Each structure stands twice: as C-alpha cells, then as structure tokens.
Amino acid sequence: MADDDKKKPALRSAAWFGNQDRDGFNHRAWMRNQGLPSHVFDGRPVIGICNTWSELTPCNAHFRQLAEHVKRGVWEMGGFPLEFPVMSLGETLMRPTTMLYRNLASMDVEESIRANPLDGLILLVGCDKTTPALMMGAASCDLPAIVVSGGPMLNGYFQGKTIGSGTAVWSMSEDVRAGKMPLSAFMEAESCLSRSAGHCMTMGTASTMASMVEALGMGLPQNAAIPAVDSRRSVLAHMAGRRIVEMVHEDLRMSKILTREAFENAIRVNAAIGGSTNAIPHLLAIAGRIGVKLTLDDFDKLGHEMPLLVDLMPHGRFLMEDFYYAGGLATVIKALGDLIHRDAPTVNGMTIGENTAEAPNWNEEVIRSPEKPLKERAGIAVLRGNLCPDGAVIKPSAATASLLKHRGRAVVFETIEDFKARIDDPALDIDETCVMVLKGAGPKGYPGFPELGNLPLPKKVLQKGITDMVRISDARMSGTAYGAVVLHISPESAVGGALALVQDGDMITLDVEQRKLELEISDEELARRRAAWKPSPPPSDRGWVKLYVEHVTQAHLGCDLDFLVGGSGAKVPRPAH
Numbered sequence: 001m002a003d004d005d006k007k008k009p010a011l012r013s014a015a016w017f018g019n020q021d022r023d024g025f026n027h028r029a030w031m032r033n034q035g036l037p038s039h040v041f042d043g044r045p046v047i048g049i050c051n052t053w054s055e056l057t058p059c060n061a062h063f064r065q066l067a068e069h070v071k072r073g074v075w076e077m078g079g080f081p082l083e084f085p086v087m088s089l090g091e092t093l094m095r096p097t098t099m100l101y102r103n104l105a106s107m108d109v110e111e112s113i114r115a116n117p118l119d120g121l122i123l124l125v126g127c128d129k130t131t132p133a134l135m136m137g138a139a140s141c142d143l144p145a146i147v148v149s150g151g152p153m154l155n156g157y158f159q160g161k162t163i164g165s166g167t168a169v170w171s172m173s174e175d176v177r178a179g180k181m182p183l184s185a186f187m188e189a190e191s192c193l194s195r196s197a198g199h200c201m202t203m204g205t206a207s208t209m210a211s212m213v214e215a216l217g218m219g220l221p222q223n224a225a226i227p228a229v230d231s232r233r234s235v236l237a238h239m240a241g242r243r244i245v246e247m248v249h250e251d252l253r254m255s256k257i258l259t260r261e262a263f264e265n266a267i268r269v270n271a272a273i274g275g276s277t278n279a280i281p282h283l284l285a286i287a288g289r290i291g292v293k294l295t296l297d298d299f300d301k302l303g304h305e306m307p308l309l310v311d312l313m314p315h316g317r318f319l320m321e322d323f324y325y326a327g328g329l330a331t332v333i334k335a336l337g338d339l340i341h342r343d344a345p346t347v348n349g350m351t352i353g354e355n356t357a358e359a360p361n362w363n364e365e366v367i368r369s370p371e372k373p374l375k376e377r378a379g380i381a382v383l384r385g386n387l388c389p390d391g392a393v394i395k396p397s398a399a400t401a402s403l404l405k406h407r408g409r410a411v412v413f414e415t416i417e418d419f420k421a422r423i424d425d426p427a428l429d430i431d432e433t434c435v436m437v438l439k440g441a442g443p444k445g446y447p448g449f450p451e452l453g454n455l456p457l458p459k460k461v462l463q464k465g466i467t468d469m470v471r472i473s474d475a476r477m478s479g480t481a482y483g484a485v486v487l488h489i490s491p492e493s494a495v496g497g498a499l500a501l502v503q504d505g506d507m508i509t510l511d512v513e514q515r516k517l518e519l520e521i522s523d524e525e526l527a528r529r530r531a532a533w534k535p536s537p538p539p540s541d542r543g544w545v546k547l548y549v550e551h552v553t554q555a556h557l558g559c560d561l562d563f564l565v566g567g568s569g570a571k572v573p574r575p576a577h
Contacts, residue, residue: 073241166480442492
C-alpha cells in the first residue's frame with residue numbers, strides 16, 4: 001500500500017457500503033435500483049450534495065442544474081455524489097418570517113448528515129437564511145464541506161436606470177405613497193427587477209452571506225459575486241465537486257477552516273462591503289455551533305473603524321454584477337492588507353492571503369482603495385444603554401449622517417398591525433423629529449425576528465420631502481434596506497425588556513459615536529412600569545413554534561436554539577436492522 005493511502009482517513013460511508021454482510025448487502029442493493037454499478041461502492045468518498053432547491057424559493061430555483069455541475073466534478077475525482085433535499089427558506093414568500101425556520105432547517109441538515117453514509121458535503125445555498133442554516137447544521141457535524149452559493153441575479157433596469165432588488169422596492173413604494181410616482185409605473189417596474197435566476201443583486205443579506213462564505217474560507221474564490229446565469233458559476237460548482245473529494249482524503253474539516261481568525265476576517269470584510277446587519281446573528285450562530293467564542297461586541301471592536309470600500313446598493317450606486325466585473329471580493333480582501341489574517345486557511349488548500357494576492361481592481365468606482373473610501377468608518381455600531389442593556393445595532397453607512405446623534409419624542413406602535421393601522425392617519429401626532437418605536441418583533445415576540453425594522457415613514461412626513469427618521473425596534477431589517485434604523489434591541493419586548501416599557505411621549509437619545517441608546521426616564525419609573533407589565537400569551541401551544549419560542553436565544557446570542565449550541569460530531573449511528 002502506498003504511503004498516501006495509509007494517510008487517508010477512514011470513511012464514514014464504509015460503515016454502510018463496505019461490509020460484506022446482510023447490512024452491507026441491503027444498503028448497496030437498495031441503492032442499485034437507481035442504476036448504480038457495483039464499483040461505485042468500492043470505497044470511494046460519498047459526497048452529499050445538500051440542495052435547497054425549491055420553486056417556492058425563487059432565488060434557488062436553478063439549483064437542480066447547479067447540482068449536476070457539482071456531480072461532474074465529484075465523479076471526475078473518484079467520488080460518489082448523492083444529492084439530497086433539505087428544507088428551503090425563501091424570503092419572498094414565507095410567512096411570518098424565514099428566520100423562524102432557520103434553526104429548523106439547520107436541524108434538518110444536521111440530522112440528514114449524521115443519519116446517512118456521507119463523508120463530505122457540498123452545501124448549495126442562495127436565499128438569505130439557506131446559507132446560515134446549512135452552515136450551522138454542517139458545522140454541528142464537522143465533516144469536510146464546501147459552500148457553493150447560487151449567485152446574484154443580473155442587474156435590474158427600469159426606464160433607463162439601474163434598479164436593485166429590495167432597495168428599489170423600498171424607495172419606489174415610498175414615492176408612490178408620497179405621490180411622486182404613479183401606481184402604474186410601480187407595477188410596470190415589477191417585471192424589470194428580477195429578470196434572471198439568482199438571489200438579490202444588491203448587497204443585501206443573500207449577497208452578504210455569499211461574501212461571508214468566501215471571507216470565512218468556506219467557499220472557493222469568487223463564490224460571492226459571479227452572477228447566477230454566468231457560465232463561470234457552473235464552473236465554480238464543478239470545481240467545488242472536484243475539491244471536496246480531495247478534502248475528504250485530507251480530512252480538512254469545517255473546524256479547521258472556521259477558526260477565530262476566520263470570523264474576525266468575516267467581520268472586517270462585512271464592514272468593508274457595507275454588508276447586512278443580518279450577518280450578525282448568523283455569524284454568531286455559526287460560531288456557536290463550531291465552538292468559536294464570538295460576541296456582539298466583536299462586531300463593533302473589529303468592524304466599526306473599517307472603511308467602506310464597495311459602492312453598492314443599498315448604500316451606493318452599483319450592483320453585484322458590477323462588483324464581479326470589478327474584481328469581486330478578492331479585490332476587497334487584498335485592499336484590506338494587514339487588517340485581514342492572511343494566513344487563515346480556506347477550502348481550496350491555500351490561505352486567504354494566497355488566494356487574493358494577485359487580485360486586480362478593474363473598476364475603482366465600484367471598489368475603492370482604503371485611501372479613497374466611500375466612508376472612513378462604516379462598520380456596524382453596537383449600542384448600549386437602559387433601553388438595550390444586552391445591545392442593539394445600527395448600520396451607519398445606510399443612515400442619514402445627521403440622525404446618528406438625535407434626541408426625539410417616542411411614537412410607539414405595540415405591534416406591526418398597530419403601525420399599519422395608524423401610520424398614515426392624519427391625526428397621528430408625529431413629525432420628522434420623532435423616534436418611531438416598534439415593539440413585539442423580536443425572536444420570541446413575533447415570533448421569529450422578522451425584517452420589520454425599516455418602518456415606512458408617515459405619508460405626511462414623506463410629502464415634506466423627508467426620507468429618513470430614527471426608528472427603533474427589536475426586529476431585523478432587510479439587508480437591501482436603509483435608514484437610521486436601530487435594530488436587534490436585546491432583551492426584546494416580549495420577554496420584558498425595556499423596549500416593552502416605552503410609552504408615547506418618552507424622550508429617547510441616540511448617540512452612535514458614544515454608542516448610547518437611552519430612554520430618558522428614571523430607574524424608579526422604569527421599575528414601576530416593569531412591575532405593571534404583563535407578557536402576552538404564547539403564540540402557539542404545539543409544534544415547531546412552541547419549541548422555537550421556548551428555546552430560542554436572544555439577538556445578541558445569535559437566535560439559535562439553546563440546546564443546539566455546540567456540535568455533536570458525525571459518529572456513525574447504530575444500525576437500523
């Protein structure tokens with residue numbers, strides 16, 4: 001036997017396919033009804049292709065074809081590819097929010113991996129929550145894995161102008177409410193926005209998480225930005241199929257890639273690209289599954305002073321297609337120099353520094369240099385104060401600068417239904433100096449932590465030409481959205497956090513530079529209100545929602561289920577027969 005063969009790790013799949021007994025016979029025999037010859041069971045690595053394809057998830061609707069390209073690469077390298085489905089999470093259709101189901105999908109992934117004869121994994125992801133869900137589930141098993149993102153859509157165009165998914169919807173719908181855009185034009189734009197396969201082409205959550213995959217070292221170079229319909233996306237999938245077979249032989253597990261340094265790289269890259277605030281709970285949850293200590297404060301400490309280098313919507317002018325043509329994420333990572341841990345390993349066997357050392361910049365309007373950034377300091381800021389003792393976040397790069405220090409009168413909405421019923425009432429006592437406060441939108445309270453934080457402004461404020469106000473909630477917001485929006489207040493209102501105690505007319509002070517968010521009432525008054533507060537009844541007494549509400553952690557801890565934090569590995573289970 002050659003030395004290389006001696007060093008190869010034992011394959012999990014051999015426990016299913018490698019035995020010359022009744023169990024081995026059964027496992028192989030049933031698989032052979034798919035037309036598989038006997039030699040595919042000869043000890044080659046079994047590669048699971050974890051597919052989130054679904055026609056209910058438009059962003060991932062092209063994944064059947066993408067999976068075929070992965071299989072080609074696996075076969076070429078002597079592997080045995082087996083595709084399997086897991087719960088798909090689509091932002092565009094699912095209610096009340098896909099975040100309610102992220103942890104459920106992660107459990108689907110984890111248990112599917114552990115229960116089956118898999119040695120390595122390709123994770124096919126695209127729409128927002130599919131990326132963290134699959135990474136969380138796979139991290140809990142800690143097998144060799146590569147993440148392959150589905151890629152962004154092509155740029156949208158309407159009336160001669162570039163429009164971006166999500167971002168254009170928020171701005172155009174406000175223009176309709178303000179009387180600046182006819183409803184007929186708004187309806188016409190509908191067919192111009194999503195004109196190809198792929199996920200949002202703004203730097204929303206899907207593009208952010210695809211970038212995090214690359215920054216963490218869990219995807220091949222250029223994973224973040226190749227458009228979904230570009231043939232090079234298929235090539236990337238093919239090459240991932242080849243590489244995962246090698247990773248199994250090398251025993252290059254997720255825990256060897258997802259180090260503390262990898263997460264620090266991701267936080268800094270997220271700041272430099274103007275990435276979504278949604279990356280925070282996702283990265284915290286992934287770190288928790290793989291056993292890396294990461295806290296909310298790390299996002300401020302590591303990211304807030306970072307320059308904003310990428311001029312993409314929602315905070316800029318361009319879209320992901322332009323980002324790819326300019327050089328993609330590798331160009332950003334190279335530009336960050338020593339701010340990146342350049343010796344961090346990646347799935348292709350090279351360090352992130354080696355992968356990006358020669359990255360060109362083909363368009364310095366799209367990707368700026370650190371010497372000429374869009375903004376000097378653009379990372380996410382973590383706020384503290386009596387309104388959010390466990391933290392809250394704001395994305396300064398997406399906010400009106402003058403509102404980053406603000407004192408205003410609270411206008412309180414107890415629920416999103418309350419907000420929708422009253423926001424355009426002419427009698428509502430509100431103007432642009434007020435602070436809009438939404439309760440009941442946290443992990444437990446909604447339930448599921450929805451993207452409601454970027455509350456639409458009152459019509460009478462929009463009609464003045466005002467486009468931004470301070471808004472505060474325990475919700476998230478879409479990565480495609482913008483504004484002076486304070487999010488993820490922790491603890492949330494549903495568990496009796498201070499947000500639950502805010503009343504109309506209270507004064508609230510926001511000071512991003514000082515990292516403060518304060519409700520201007522005395523400790524005694526806060527205590528009096530807390531003593532009088534009563535929680536709402538639970539949203540469900542059965543099923544997943546009951547389990548979720550009873551066990552989900554707060555926003556500053558990543559909103560994972562408390563019993564899922566940490567991993568269980570992928571020990572071969574006991575036989576079924």
